[in-house]
Amino acid sequence: MGVPPIASKYPIQVGSANVLGGRDKQQDDLLVQPQLFISKDGLPVHLFAVFDGHGSDGHKSSTATKKLFLEQIAAHQSTVLIDPIQTLVDIYRIVHKALLEDSSIDSYMSGTTAVVALLVGNTLHVSHVGDSRLVVVRCENGIYSGTQMTSDHTCEQSTELDRVRATGARVEQLQNGDHLDGPLRIFKGSLPYPGIxxxxSIGDSVATRLGVLHQPDVRTIELTEHDTHIILATDGLWDALTVKNIAEIISQIPSAQEAATELTNIGVRRLNQLHLDDNTTVIVVERQRMTASGDRF
Structure with a gap:
């Protein structure tokens, strides 16, 4: 779903898409909120986020988390730009607590990832938990390239693995016939769950006792005139395409909405070829610059 160009000194176009893939239920959700509020400097503050739910109530978790983030960032607009790191850490704590206390959602073994981005002029504040990602695509001398701005929170990261194992959690792959297969998962002792x-993540109350945290990584990025696109997506896209693939696709497509749709469609086809089933959700933010005379380029 596209958003009309936002007219300002820092105009943007936004496109988004999400598909079921081979799943029976859509557990992803997304948040596109241009001009959520205006900064003290008179700049529009744009909010973008993707959420990848998991567990039996993963769909409820991602949708509830989306609504909670929108409410909390709006409520913290007086501090989120002054002290983004502490404010976003506080917001994640509030959202996590609210999700666990929501009696309509079984959060014992359900929860969601989150990538939440605030764009203010050339400044991008990025926060995340889990393995959904944000990538910045740049064009320099006509050559497009991408840089991943988030680090996956999985047991493939040694510091994450050490913390989880220190709680006594069992970490291993799933048994597939006579061999182990897939990503490393977290289990409670000898029990066959949660397998996260x-x-x-946000939610997952049983996993919090196994070293799974709700505290986000937060960073601030100063974008340059060469940084043309911001991509937020759930792991359905990243399991299918590399950052280089995505930059190449972006370079050939003229609009943010067309880019989001094309990335999603190509990603799903690639997942099918790999015999993987997953929801895929993508947001593409295209930045447009202006010359001193007001012309876009």
Whole structure:
């Protein structure tokens, strides 16, 4: 779903898409909120986020988390730009607590990842838990490239693995016939659950006792005139395409909405070829620059 170009000194176009893939239920959700509020400097503050739910109530978890983030960031607009790291850490704590206390959602073994981005002029504040990602695509001398701005919170990261194992959790792959297969998962002792892949998430009350955190990584990025696109996506896209693939696709597509749709469609086809089933959700934010005379380029 596209958003009309936002007219300002820092105009943007936004496109988004999400598909079921081979799943029976859509557990992803997304948040596109241009001009959520205006900064003290008179700049529009844009909010973008993707959520990848998991567990029996994963769909409820991602949808509830989306609503909670929108409410909390709006409520913290006086501090989120002054002290983004502490404010976003506080917001994640509030959202996590609210999700666990929501009696309509079984959060014992259900939860969601989150990538939440605030764009203010050339400044991008990025926070995340889990393995959904944010990538910045740049064009320099006509050559497009991408850089991943988030690090997956999984047991593939040694610091994450060490923390989880220190709680006594069992970490291993699933048995597939006579061999182990798939990503490392977290289990409670000798029990066959929760089997969660991510080491940080919103919700998942049983996993919090196994070292799974709700505290996000937060960073601030100063974008340059060469940084043309911001991509947020759930792991359905990243399991299918590399950052280089995505930059190449972006370079050939003229609009944010077309890019989001094409990335999603190509990603799903690639997942099918790999015999993987997953929801895929993508947000593409295209930045447009202006010359001193007001012309876009």
């Amino acid at each position: 892949v991510v080491t940080r």
